[in-house]
Amino acid sequence: MKDIEVCGRTVEEAIQEALIKLNTTRDQVEINIIEEGNKGLFGILGSKQARVFVERKPTIEWKVVVAKDYLNRLLEKMNIEAQVKVRSDEGCVFVDISGENLGFMIGRRGQTLDALQYLTGLVVNREGGEWIRVVIDIEGYRYRREQTLRALARRMAYKVQTTGRRVALDPMNALERRIIHSQLQEFDDLETHSEGKEPFRRVIISPKK
Numbered sequence: 001m002k003d004i005e006v007c008g009r010t011v012e013e014a015i016q017e018a019l020i021k022l023n024t025t026r027d028q029v030e031i032n033i034i035e036e037g038n039k040g041l042f043g044i045l046g047s048k049q050a051r052v053f054v055e056r057k058p059t060i061e062w063k064v065v066v067a068k069d070y071l072n073r074l075l076e077k078m079n080i081e082a083q084v085k086v087r088s089d090e091g092c093v094f095v096d097i098s099g100e101n102l103g104f105m106i107g108r109r110g111q112t113l114d115a116l117q118y119l120t121g122l123v124v125n126r127e128g129g130e131w132i133r134v135v136i137d138i139e140g141y142r143y144r145r146e147q148t149l150r151a152l153a154r155r156m157a158y159k160v161q162t163t164g165r166r167v168a169l170d171p172m173n174a175l176e177r178r179i180i181h182s183q184l185q186e187f188d189d190l191e192t193h194s195e196g197k198e199p200f201r202r203v204i205i206s207p208k209k
Contacts, residue, residue, distance in 0.1 A: 003055035011036060011050040018054035030055050030128055057129035060088045067093050067134060070123045080105075093124060095136040106141050113138055114173055146179055153183040156205050157190055166206030171196070177203050 004021055008014030011033055019026060037050030058066075068086040075082050075097075082099030097105070106113045113136060121134040137143070149172075156167045169180065177194055180203045184192050191208045194201050 003053065005034070005051065005053045007049040007051045009037070009049060011052060014050045014052045015054065018052060022054065022056060024056060028057055030057055055128075058127045059129070060091065060093065060132055063124045063129075063132050064088050064093055066127070067095060067120055067124050070120060071095065071097070071136075091130075092133045092135060095120070095134065097136065097138045099139075102138050106138050110141060110145060110173075113141065145176070149176055149179045150183045153180045153205075157184055157187050160190055160205050160207060161187075164207055166204055168195075169203045169205070171200045171202045173199070174201075177201065 004018050006014045006018040006021070008017055015026070015031060018031075019029070022029065032053040032055075033050070034053055035048065035051040037048050064086050068084055071084045071086075075084070080099065080102070082097050082102060085096045085098075087094050104112070105116065107115075117134055117136040120136060121132075124134055125131050135142075152169070156169065160167050172180070181192050184190055184205065189208050190205060192203055192205050195204055196202055
């Protein structure tokens with residue numbers, strides 16, 4: 001049973017009855033109070049019971065199922081043959097898509113992939129519950145991109161060290177900027193920050209003052 005509507009003399013009594021019937025705890029459900037209820041005159045005349053609707057919050061396991069189903073249906077509508085593998089780890093949903101000629105789904109600098117990831121995240125989280133981050137990779141693109149960014153960060157760090165002048169990188173999304181900041185933490189004589197507004201926000205590398 002996923003949800004239930006229950007009546008009781010008070011809201012709290014109705015909630016507790018619903019939790020017992022669902023065999024769950026308060027932190028695992030969403031509660032909608034339909035009727036507050038009232039005791040009526042002298043606690044007898046005109047009394048009205050409280051009524052609540054209690055629904056289980058979607059678990060991360062359920063969101064894994066939702067993500068896989070959504071992507072499989074999307075690929076089918078696009079007539080794309082690909083394998084979708086979905087797993088959960090540390091509160092995130094990770095998706096790996098593999099197949100032939102999927103470059104168009106990645107797009108320039110992963111922009112199409114990022115859009116797919118964003119839409120999938122909305123679908124996975126629209127049923128409520130704790131917000132779960134969704135990460136989608138296609139044919140190992142994100143790993144290769146991360147290695148490219150880390151190499152870029154090191155090259156630009158050496159350039160700043162050599163010239164003593166700050167360097168502005170090309171605009172990147174939040175995840176890629178985070179990779180740059182992380183890589184450059186090993187350079188004690190440099191500092192980084194981000195400037196600009198999305199989607200033109202970029203990392204600035206400069207000598208530490």
